[in-house]
Amino acid sequence: MDLAFRSINLAVLRSIFVAMAFVIALVSCSGSSPKPGEEDEPEYTITAVIVTCPVDSPSITDCVAVTDNALTSSDNAYLSITVKDKAHNPAANQLAEVASTLLSPAGNGAVTTDANGHAMIAMLYQNMEGAGQVSVTVEDVEETINISIRQVSLFLGSLVDGQYISGNIERAGDPDALLSASGSTTLTVHVFDENNQAHTQPKQVYFWSRCASMTDALASLTPTVWTDASGKAVVTYSNQGCSGSDTVYATLTSDQVPMAQLTLPLAEPELSDLQFVSATPSQIVLKGTGGAGRSEVGQIKFKVVDQSGNGIPGTLVQFSLTTNLGGLELSELEGFSDANGFVQTEVHSGTIPVSLRVRAEITSEGVFALSDVMTVGTGVADQNSVTLSATEYNSESLDYANHEVDIVISLADHFNNPVPDGTAPVFRTEGGAITAACEAGTVDGQCQAKWISSDPTPEGIQLGDRDCIGRNSAGEDILIFPAGQMLPCPVSARPATAFEKAFHGGFGEPYAARISVLVTAIGEESFVDENANGVYDWVDQNSNGSYDQGEEEQHYHDLTEAFLDDNEDGVFSLDSSVNPTGPYCYDDATKLCLEREGGQQEEFIDFGGPQGGYPNQPDGEFNLANGIYNGLLCSDEAEQLGLCVKNLIQVRETITLIKSGSTAYIWIVPFGGKPDGATVFDDQITGSAEDHVDLVNHAAVPVTIWVSDINNNPLPHGTEVRISTTVGTIEGQASFSVPSTVQYGPLHYRVNVLRDEEEEEETPSGPESGVLTIETETPKGHVSSRSILVRG
16 A cells, blocks of 8 residues: 555656646746846856966976965966866867956967866066956856965076076176277176076166267167066177276166176277268368358368277377468367267368368377368359250150159359359249259259249240241342241241341241240359469559559459340340330340340349349349459459459359140152242252152152251150151161250251162063152150152
8 A cells, every 4th residue: 555655656746747847848938037046057167376387387287376376576477277168078279368457468368278178378567566356258257366466676686506696797708808999798687586586577677888878889788678588688798999997787677676787898999090081061162251051161070990990089189281272271280089089170261262181190100191172162153164954955845744854953163163062053934834943952063953844835936827038048038938838947047247136047036835944043253263363353464463554354254134035045135015114135246236026025033233243132123244253252452453343143054945746747858849838949958840759860869858846846855757768769867866956947857769770670661659758756656747759
């Protein structure tokens, strides 16, 4: 009975348990949350332990757990991390993220567990102490432990037989050995704690010495070095001329730690040489002519060196001049070399231009050196030493904007020495755009600007606008062809006379697309130093040392104020409608004072009054040459006599650029013939009225080809001109390249067209016809061509 009852109860209990499980399953499927206190078990369990490890072996087997996680600032601390899953198996390849309030985890604070679920990460000391925490996070699971840090005292010193000695720096080899003037040695310092143990946390050690800390250092020493894992910092000390002794000091940059030091015995440097270093500037100006950018004093520097090239201090050096012409002087006749071996003196200019050197000598050693040449001059450009040039003069820029041409200016003084660096020439033009001035001024007397093709373009006569006028061998003007013909007009230029202004040929003024570029700079007029005394005065014909009435002054180039010569005629003029006083004209008797076509808008640069230039004030008038020499080389006596004045003027130079067009206009002129559309010709160019190349009656026919752009200007620089024929052959050169030129009018080429005798024998049926073709191709690829009949 009892047994049956017990069996029934067990069956009932099993039914109850099944029913409860079913209900629980339903509840679970319905999404209901567990009751408070019934949380799920976390995915991972994390164990974190602070350990200290040997410096050279951060392995878990060699590390020791820190009691109560209590560290000191000298401990080589690591965090040991173990991660397991729900089944308490090692969780491999899991990313653990570490953070701390007192320590800094190495790298980015993340580490991955190995196959055993274990990871190690270094924990770096942050100069903080007290209590804090370290946390480890794996996915959403976090483990936090408490830590504490006690700061220990640190020391700097040497390591001798396994014991640290505070306050000393180690030196490789014999610490008492004399270090040569160019020698090097290795220095080592250790960081250790109060327990005489190496401080393994990284520390930055600062090194310095007297010789290494000089402005011009006599020794080199790395100023800051980090300690390695054993607490050691190593530097190299290199001697660069320091002598006697030099004490090297070491300290920690972030802690109050006693310093360590070492005194190095240093050998005295052995004198090897006396070297010239510099002459600054290389050119000084005459006494009394100094100013902005022009110094009357030059500095000469030498250096006393040992066999390694290191400077030797405290050596007596004596100076002398190779000439004292004109009152040249030295500021110091002797001096001692400084801490780096440098010694210097100054040259003060005199009143006469001259080239000089300074001699430096160490008399006790019999060693000497000469400086480079220093010149004494005006320091300003003179007129005949101004050169202006362009990389190309006839650029393909009439039909293209922003085409650039480099403009180069060269300036020298009366003695043709380059002007001082930084001299600032100024540019201007009436067409296109140009850099106003060189950015940094001249270097070695030169600087460069850029001209850029743009508006405005000077207007003038184009093909077809006027009759083409030439001049025959009798000196008579003749009509080559009338207006309306789109042909290049050959140049028949003639110079100006007392009764007639100059004519540059072609269609005459104004010439289109020809652009004047003017450069100016502050300078002086040129003169011929006929008595070779370096200054402007007079020729002492009586040899009495004074100026006598009637004695000849030296020849000089008397200048007007500078102006932009738009029409290239050499004279300045303004339209009387613009200036009611009439045209400004000047020149010698060979040119007329006329209003010049194309020059109505010329502008002058108002640099000073009638006495000629700076320092006189602008007066609003175009001033002619003042009849006396203007320049710094005017002698005092000549200036008192009124023969010259020490005023400065504007030296100047002008070049012409052409905005050449891309389309070629071609005129083919066979000898004994005329070009199509022409009527009367210059008898030096053409003869009878044939309009083709006649190889029927002539075995060879000379042909002249004239080529220009729409403005009767040369085609662009670099344009290829190619000549070919389908009947006969071209004798000699059949292709040409347009040069860089500023000539007026078109370029012309001459070739001979020859009858092909062999071809005539092979085709005896009679004359055949073909064409002579001239083709042009510009640098930008524009092609033009023209042909003429050939009968042969």
